[in-house]
Amino acid sequence: MKRIEFWRRGQVGGGLLAPSTDSKRFSMDGYSPDCRGSRWWVAGLLTAVFIVLLPLAMGTDLDRVLAIVDDGVITQSDLELRLAQHVVDLQSTGQTIPAQDELERQVLLGLVQDQVLLHRAQARGISVDEARVDNAVAAMAKRNRLSIDGLRREVERRGMPFVRYREGLREQLIIRELVSSEVTRYIEASDVEIDEFLSSQKKRAVNQEAQLDLSHILISVPAAVSAAERETRESLAFDILRRVESGMLFDEAARQFSQGPYASKGGNLGLRPVSQLPELLVAAVEGLAPGDLSSVVESAGGFHIVRLNVRAQAGQQLVRQYRVRHILQVPNAVSDLSMVSARLVQVRDRILAGADFSTMVRLHSEHLPSRSNGGDLGWVGPGDVVPEFEAVLKELVPGQVSLPSRTRFGLHLIEVTDERLHDVGGKRLRAQARSTIRSRKIDERYEGWLNELIGRAFIEYRSPRFQAQ
Structure with missing residues (x-):
């Protein structure tokens, strides 16, 4: 595949995470901004599980305060909603559900962590505008094959006010922005680290296990x-x-x-x-x-x-690749970031209304290498693009156009037109190794960062059954 020099990792860093969120915590098939399966990532956008798992009826004593986190509180109703989500996640993947006391402790800890992160984001002045929340709602509706009004009715039928649902989406968008700015942005892997990783993988190849790609109903x-x-x-x-x-x-x-x-x-x-x-x-x-x-x-x-x-089979190296096209505009002294973003929102609206993407590329894109072929970047996979661009890809489904997404090069509208699993070798193995090493570093840095924030926060468990946390 032709290398996309414009996106080489060695040349750029970035400050973008894909628009992604959930209501208090949606389940997701990857908990990392740039590597599926990484365990630390706080939440994911656009999964359908939420609207089928809210309890249709709750108990009466749901506003009791269970924990105080700085100047915020976590109530019994917060715990009940998160418990319902977590149980469905475990059941649907065939995992064992812990004893009720242990399950409640795990879930409450997650809620406390979210509160700590939201307070940190507030102190940093991080916010999310209504347009991004609207996009999250619209994307959720699309994935569930519902209109936005249909999604609203389904959420409310399951027992949650739609206003609260939207605020949950906003909270997780804010958390993602916070983690991006304080943890993930400039973490990279050196060539020496990649060489050592590939060497260790060769030694283990004899015992390497098979992999399966499954679909599940x-x-x-x-x-x-x-x-x-x-x-x-x-x-x-x-x-x-x-x-x-x-x-x-x-x-x-x-x-x-x-x-x-x-x-x-x-x-x-x-x-x-x-x-x-x-x-x-x-x-x-x-x-x-x-x-x-x-x-x-x-x-x-x-x-x-x-x-x-x-x-x-053991020894094969399959990676997920995305066929991608984009429109790039670059802020300058005449058109600042907000002006460029507003223009791209208008371009996106025209595409969603039926305008030809390639035509919009010719009229609006400033990326010369791809402008002549409709913005097409070809097949890209782990390590082919900068982390912030890659993060957006992993949140899109084929045919979906992102909101204006920022990298060091400017603002992009990104569309994934197809995806596939591809057996790779040589150079691609190095890119895959780079992504894996980076994800491990993010795991380590995130855990230390989160523990430091929790250690500085005022946390008081008001319910006796949680006071040993």
Whole structure:
């Protein structure tokens, strides 16, 4: 693939994270701004799980204060909402649900951490405007195949005021901006570190495990449902399987029916080592060829349908690549950042209304190398673009156009037109190693930074059952 010199990591840094958020905490298939699977990242945008997991009815004593964090409080209602989300995440991936006391302690700790981060962001003057929140809402609706009014009705039907839902989105956008500015922005990997990493990987190649790319549909079954209701949901699972076998696209079925955390991504879990996948799903695809479907598999959390997309044998190096095009405008003495951003919002609105992207590139893009071919940058993967640009790619689905996104070069409108898994070697292995090393460094730096913030915060647990935290 032709190297995109304009985006070489060695030449640039940056200050952009992809527009991403969740209501208090949405589940996500990657917890890092630039590497899927990294464990520290606070939240993710545009997943569909939230609207299926809010409890339809809550208890009456939900405004009791459980913890004080500086000048803010965490209430029982905050805990109940987060608990519901977390339990669904665990069930949908076949993981064991901890004992109730331990589960509540884990969830409350997450809420406390969010409060500490939000207070830090407030002190730094970090804010998010209504346009970005509107975009997050619109993207969530699109992923759930709903209008914005339809999303509002569904959220409110599940028991949450839509105003609170929007504020949850805003909070996580703010947290992402904070982490970007204080943790991730200038972390890089040296050539020496990359050489050492690749050398160690070669030594381990003999024992390297296979990887699977799976897609998953979950029809959840809460523990309290009747036997008749469980049978009804089992019948639905078999009906979905018949539809897919008869020609319905799996990703369409997942978006329409699945209650798992990856429904908005067509049920795709991404390429993962076998050891990082639930045993239930691995067993379901044993003996299958790529493209084959499992039967309906039952677990305590519900009924599962699994499709095997790719089986990568030990030694193969598969990475996710994105076909990308963009429009670049550069702020200057005449047009400052806000003016350029406003112009690009207007260009984006025209594209969403049906204007041809390539035509908009010719009229508006200042990136000469790509302007002659409709803004196309070709296939890009880990390490091909600067971290802030890559972060945006990973939040987009094919056909989605980003809001104006900032890098050191200026402001971009970015569209992913396709994505694929590609077997790489040589130079690409170095890029993949660079991304992995950087993510590890971010993990380490983030943990120390967060612990320091928590150590400086005033935190008081008011409920006796949490005072040993």
